[in-house]
Amino acid sequence: MSTPEPVTVTIDGRDVQVPKGTGLVETALAAGIEIPVFCYEPRLGPAIGACRMCLVEVEGMPKVQAACVLSAQDGMVVSTAQSSSEAAEAQNATLEFILVNHPLDCPVCDKGGECPLQDLTFRWGPGASRMEFPKRTFEKPIPISPTIALDRERCILCYRCTRFSEAVAEDGQLIAENRGAASVIATFQDEPYRAPFSGNIIELCPVGALTSTQYRFEARPWEIQNVPTVCGMCPVGCNIHATTREGKVKRILSRNHPEIDQGWLCDKGRFAYAHVRARDRIADPLKRIGPRRYEDVSWDDALDEVERMLRNAGGRIVTALSGSETVESAYALAKLLRQGLGAHSAVLPEEVEPALDAFRAPLATIGDAEIVVVLGDEPVVERAPIVDLWIRAARRNGAQVLASADGERVRSSERVVLIWSGPGGEALPALAAGLGIADKPGSAAFHLPQTANGRGVADAWAAAGDADPENPEPIGLLIVSGDEAVANPAVRAMAEQAESVLAISMFRTPLIGWTDLVLPGTSYLERDGTYVNLEGRLQRLRRAVIPPGPDELAWLAKLAERFDVELSPYPSQVFAEISAIAYGGLDYGLVGEHASLPPPVEVGDVPKPKAAETAPGQGLRLIPYRPLFSGPAVERVPQLHFQRPGPEVELSPDDAQRLGVSSGQQVHVRSNGTSVELRARVSRDLAPGAVRVPAPHAADLGTHVEVST
Numbered sequence: 114m115s116t117p118e119p120v121t122v123t124i125d126g127r128d129v130q131v132p133k134g135t136g137l138v139e140t141a142l143a144a145g146i147e148i149p150v151f152c153y154e155p156r157l158g159p160a161i162g163a164c165r166m167c168l169v170e171v172e173g174m175p176k177v178q179a180a181c182v183l184s185a186q187d188g189m190v191v192s193t194a195q196s197s198s199e200a201a202e203a204q205n206a207t208l209e210f211i212l213v214n215h216p217l218d219c220p221v222c223d224k225g226g227e228c229p230l231q232d233l234t235f236r237w238g239p240g241a242s243r244m245e246f247p248k249r250t251f252e253k254p255i256p257i258s259p260t261i262a263l264d265r266e267r268c269i270l271c272y273r274c275t276r277f278s279e280a281v282a283e284d285g286q287l288i289a290e291n292r293g294a295a296s297v298i299a300t301f302q303d304e305p306y307r308a309p310f311s312g313n314i315i316e317l318c319p320v321g322a323l324t325s326t327q328y329r330f331e332a333r334p335w336e337i338q339n340v341p342t343v344c345g346m347c348p349v350g351c352n353i354h355a356t357t358r359e360g361k362v363k364r365i366l367s368r369n370h371p372e373i374d375q376g377w378l379c380d381k382g383r384f385a386y387a388h389v390r391a392r393d394r395i396a397d398p399l400k401r402i403g404p405r406r407y408e409d410v411s412w413d414d415a416l417d418e419v420e421r422m423l424r425n426a427g428g429r430i431v432t433a434l435s436g437s438e439t440v441e442s443a444y445a446l447a448k449l450l451r452q453g454l455g456a457h458s459a460v461l462p463e464e465v466e467p468a469l470d471a472f473r474a475p476l477a478t479i480g481d482a483e484i485v486v487v488l489g490d491e492p493v494v495e496r497a498p499i500v501d502l503w504i505r506a507a508r509r510n511g512a513q514v515l516a517s518a519d520g521e522r523v524r525s526s527e528r529v530v531l532i533w534s535g536p537g538g539e540a541l542p543a544l545a546a547g548l549g550i551a552d553k554p555g556s557a558a559f560h561l562p563q564t565a566n567g568r569g570v571a572d573a574w575a576a577a578g579d580a581d582p583e584n585p586e587p588i589g590l591l592i593v594s595g596d597e598a599v600a601n602p603a604v605r606a607m608a609e610q611a612e613s614v615l616a617i618s619m620f621r622t623p624l625i626g627w628t629d630l631v632l633p634g635t636s637y638l639e640r641d642g643t644y645v646n647l648e649g650r651l652q653r654l655r656r657a658v659i660p661p662g663p664d665e666l667a668w669l670a671k672l673a674e675r676f677d678v679e680l681s682p683y684p685s686q687v688f689a690e691i692s693a694i695a696y697g698g699l700d701y702g703l704v705g706e707h708a709s710l711p712p713p714v715e716v717g718d719v720p721k722p723k724a725a726e727t728a729p730g731q732g733l734r735l736i737p738y739r740p741l742f743s744g745p746a747v748e749r750v751p752q753l754h755f756q757r758p759g760p761e762v763e764l765s766p767d768d769a770q771r772l773g774v775s776s777g778q779q780v781h782v783r784s785n786g787t788s789v790e791l792r793a794r795v796s797r798d799l800a801p802g803a804v805r806v807p808a809p810h811a812a813d814l815g816t817h818v819e820v821s822t
C-alpha cells in the first residue's frame with residue numbers, strides 16, 4: 114500500500130503538512146487546533162455530518178462547512194471558530210439548536226462532569242437560553258436491555274449508537290425510528306438489545322442518553338479513580354479502566370489499545386466485574402468439619418493445615434490450574450511445589466503452541482488482511498470476542514473470509530491471516546509455515562485459547578523447573594486453583610479419586626461437599642501482576658480494589674518460608690525471576706500501560722501436526738462450546754443472564770434441510786441413550802455433518818448425536 118503524497122493546509126493561519134486525504138478534524142489536531150465534534154467518530158466508518166458542531170470556514174466555499182466530512186487538499190485555507198466569527202456564530206447556533214429540547218439536567222445526569230455536550234456548551238455555546246416553551250419529554254428511563262437505559266429526551270441524534278450497531282458490531286438491533294424532528298433511537302421491534310458488544314454504545318454516546326444500569330446514580334466524576342488495567346475475562350486482554358469509588362469497582366471503560374481492541378469491549382468484560390461483590394464470595398479460609406459442613410478458620414490455622422496436607426501427600430500432588438492465575442502467582446505456586454516438595458504434577462489449562470510465536474503480529478493485522486481464514490469448530494465470538502469484530506472490519510475493508518486454507522489465492526496472498534478457534538490448534542504452526550506467513554509482513558496466525566492467561570501460566574510453570582511427571586495414582590492431594598478449575602467437570606472427577614482436596618476459589622457455592630480446605634481466591638481486578646494474551650503480549654494487571662484477604666502471592670510467600678523456599682510476596686520481584694528465564698529479562702516497570710508486542714521469534718522446525726483424531730460415531734458430530742456469557746463471573750451478575758444462550762442446537766443449512774428442520778423449531782437431540790429437547794438454529798458458518806450445542810446443554814450427550822423433530 115503506497116503512502117499518499119503530503120499536502121499543506123493552512124488552519125487559523127498555521128501551515129500543517131499531512132498526507133493527502135487526512136480528515137480535516139485530524140489535520141487541525143496536527144496543527145494543535147481542536148475542532149469540536151459530536152457525531153464524528155472515525156471508528157464508526159465514514160463521517161455523516163449529522164450534528165453540525167464542527168462547522169468551519171473554508172476559503173473558496175460559499176457557506177460554513179462541516180469539517181468532519183472534508184479531507185485535506187493541497188493549498189486549503191481553513192478558519193475555525195477560533196479565528197472566524199462566522200464559524201463561531203454557526204457553532205453557537207448549533208448548540209442553541211441542540212439545547213432546544215435537551216433537558217439540561219446535568220446535576221442529576223450520570224454523564225454530568227464528563228459530558229462532551231456540557232463541555233462544548235461551556236466553551237462554544239450561548240450563555241443563556243432564549244426559549245421559553247416547555248421541552249420535549251418522554252417516558253424515562255427506557256430499558257434498552259437489562260444493562261442499558263435510554264433517557265430519550267437527552268439524545269442529540271448523533272447516530273453514533275446506531276452506526277456502531279449497524280457498521281461495527283453488525284448486529285442491526287439499534288435503529289432510528291420516525292423522521293425529522295420525530296426521530297428517536299429505539300431497538301428493533303422494541304426487543305431488548307441482546308448482542309455481545311452492546312455496552313460500547315454507552316461509551317460512544319456523547320451525552321447522558323445511554324447509561325449503564327449498573328453505574329446509574331452510583332458515582333460522580335469527581336469522586337472516582339480510573340485504574341488502568343487489563344480485562345481478565347478472555348484471552349484478548351482488552352485494555353480497560355476500572356472505575357472505583359470508595360474501594361469498590363463501579364464500572365469498566367475501555368482505554369483503547371489500537372493494536373488489540375481499538376477501544377471496544379465485549380459485554381462480559383464491561384459488565385461482569387460485579388462478580389467481585391457476589392453474595393457467596395469467600396472472605397476467610399474454610400475448613401471441612403463434616404460431610405457438607407465447613408467452618409471459618411484464621412489464615413494462620415489455614416496455612417498450618419495447608420502445610421500438613423502438603424507434607425502428608427508424600428509427593429503425590431496434582432495441581433489443576435484455571436488459566437486465570439497471574440504469571441507471578443502460577444510461578445510462585447510451581448516454585449513452592451517443585452523446590453519445597455519435589456515430586457509434583459500439573460494439569461495446565463491449555464495446550465500452548467510456542468511455534469506460533471514465529472507468526473505473531475498484533476490483532477489489528479486482521480483488519481488490514483486481504484484474506485482471513487477462520488478454522489476450528491468453535492464460534493470466534495465465544496472464545497475471543499474482539500477477534501470477531503476484527504474479522505468484521507476486515508470484511509468491510511474488502512477481505513475475503515474463508516473457512517479453508519486450501520487454494521492458490523490463499524497461497525499467493527501477501528496479507529493472509531489464519532485464525533484457529535477451538536481444539537486442534539496444534540495443526541496451525543505447520544499450516545502457517547506452509548503458507549510462508551513468517552516471511553509476509555501483514556500476515557499472521559492466531560490460535561484462540563480458552564482461558565485469559567493460559568499462555569502465561571504455561572510460561573510460568575515451565576520457568577519454575579523441569580517438566581512434570583505423569584499424574585500419580587492415587588492422587589494424595591489435589592490442588593484446585595481458581596474458579597474455572599473448580600467448575601471443570603474433569604477436575605471434579607479427579608477430586609473424587611484424590612485423598613484430599615485443597616481449593617483456591619472466590620465463591621462458596623460450588624465447593625461444598627468435595628473440598629477439604631478452601632482458601633479465598635482473588636479476581637483479576639484485585640491483583641497486581643502480568644497476563645499474556647492470545648497474541649503473546651505480556652500486559653500489566655493493576656490492583657483496582659483490595660481483596661477481602663491476602664492475595665495469592667502474599668500467602669504463598671508465607672507458606673514457602675515453612676519449606677525453606679525463597680519466594681517474594683512482591684509481583685515485581687517474582688516477575689524478575691521469571692523474566693530472566695522466559696521474557697528476555699524484561700523489567701516489570703517497562704511492561705507499560707500500553708504494552709507492546711515482542712517481534713516474532715525464530716522457532717526453527719515447526720512440529721508436524723498429528724493426524725486429527727475424530728472419534729468414530731454414528732450421526733452428527735457434536736461440538737460442545739463454552740459460551741462467552743457463561744462461567745462463574747457471569748452466573749453472579751444477574752443483569753447479564755439475558756445474554757446467556759438458551760437451550761439450542763445449531764445445524765448447518767444442508768443438515769437442516771435434510772432433516773426438515775427450521776430455525777426456532779424444537780428438536781430432539783439423542784445420544785448415549787439420553788435425549789434433550791433443544792431449539793434448532795440454522796447457522797451458515799457450520800459445515801455439514803456437525804452440530805453445535807452450548808456446553809451446559811451438552812453435558813449428558815456423547816460425541817455423536819441424532820437430531821429429529
Ligand code: SF4
Pocket residue numbers: 267268269270271272273274275298317318319320322323
Ligand atoms: S442515544 Fe446517544 S449516541 Fe445515540 S443518537 Fe442519541 S445522543 Fe447519539
Ligand code: SF4
Pocket residue numbers: 344345346347348349350351374377378379380381382383497498499
Ligand atoms: S473481549 Fe475479552 S478481554 Fe475484551 S472485554 Fe471482552 S472478555 Fe474482556
Ligand code: FES
Pocket residue numbers: 149150151152153161162163164165166167168179180181182
Ligand atoms: S461532527 Fe461534524 S457534523 Fe457532527
